[in-house]
Structure formats: C-alpha cells, structure tokens
Amino acid sequence: MRFMSIISSAQVGMPTPELMEAIGKLADREIKAGRMIDTAGLMPMETGVRVSIKDRKIVVVDGPFVEAKEVVGGYAIFEFQNKEEALALTVEFMQLHIDHMPGWEGTCEVRPFFPPDMNPCSTHSVVVEVA
Template sequence: MPRYLSLVRIDENNAPAEGPSPELMQRMGELIEEMTKAGVLLETAGLTPTAQGTRVHYEGGAISVTDGPFTETKEAVGGYAIMQCKDTAEALEWTKRFLKVHEDKWTVTCEVREIMEG
C-alpha cells in the first residue's frame, strides 16, 4: 500500500496565541488513536516554531545558513503525518477529518503527497 505525507501548514502570525485548546487536543488524540488502530497512521508530530529553526540553502555552489524566525514566510510547516492508505482518496479523507477537529479560529492547510518508493 502506498504511503502519503501530509504537511500541516499554518500561518504562525495568525495562529491563536494560546495554542491548541484542551478540547482540540482531546479530539486530536482521539483521531490519532483511531487512525493508529486502523493501521493508517505510521507517524505524526508537531514541529517547533520557525523562530527555533534554521534554513540551509544551496545555490550556485554556495551554502548559506539562516536562523529563524523567517518573517517573509506566510505559511510554515507546523507538523506532519505519514499515512499508509489504499489510495489518494483515502489519504484525503483522513486529512479532511484531521482538519475538521480544529476550531474555527484556526487556519490550517495540509499538503498531501504520495511518498515515492524504491
């Protein structure tokens, strides 16, 4: 069965300052448990803010290193999930369910891509 990577993108400037509510975390935990029991979720994690990140860029034979935060970035990858699904449609259905556990004050975008094997 193919594996899929869901990149969870958020706008750090517009995310709720208090972070996820306890209710959101409970719904998220329940969904993660369901996905794990279904054999779909292989791995998931949130990422630290871009202020704690570093970018390493390669161009024209030269490498540059820039410490965060990256103020020019509108959306940052805030987390990820690796899923094993029968097809893209199933991966998208699980991703939609993930997005629906969020409250209306959140703006979240997931980019779902199949992982190339071999």
C-alpha cells in the first residue's frame, strides 16, 4: 500500500545539520529496505508560484505567500504493508525533530494513495516538459 507523508510547519528556515544527518540515515535505511520510493525537501515559498481558480478564471500568484500559516517543507512516498507501518515510521521521523531541532513544531500528514484501479492517471503516461 503506497503512502505519502507531507511535513509542514509554521516555522521557516533550514533544518539543523544534525537533523539533516539523522533524516539521511533514516532515508538510507528505508531505501535499502525497499520501502522509500521518493523523497525531497521543498525550496522556500518565495521561489514558488500558486495557480488557482477564482470566479472561473485562472489566477497566478508568485511567492512568497504572506497569508500562509503553515508551509509544506517536504514529502516522502513509501510502500508499506498497512497504515500501522506508515504510522510507526512517521512517529520515528518526528522523534528525530524532537531530538535534533529543539523548539521546532510541525505536522507530518500521512495519507494513502488511491489504489491503481481507482486512479484515472494510472493508465496514462504523464510527461511534463520544461523549457
């Protein structure tokens, strides 16, 4: 069963080197075990863009987004047997923040993907070209 974890926080700034090292060790272990499929941290909000629909029109806003109360800092995609396995690794990941980044507060949301038979994109190849 595939899960995505999304880390968010109201606090901005780079993680401590100690936290990055600890996360790297955890990621290495999970990659070697075949459970981690992909992961990445995200650049600061000022480097992003939001595309939304308002009054049936597409609206594009460059970052930073001053109204943001929490910022998504990164994600990871895993293949687990069940939700309990996903939860156990997420608790371990969040403990690394307690241990290596005192004072940090945030959330890691863990959600399962739709199964392939319910995903309309699973039968299509998606190619995005960037000029």
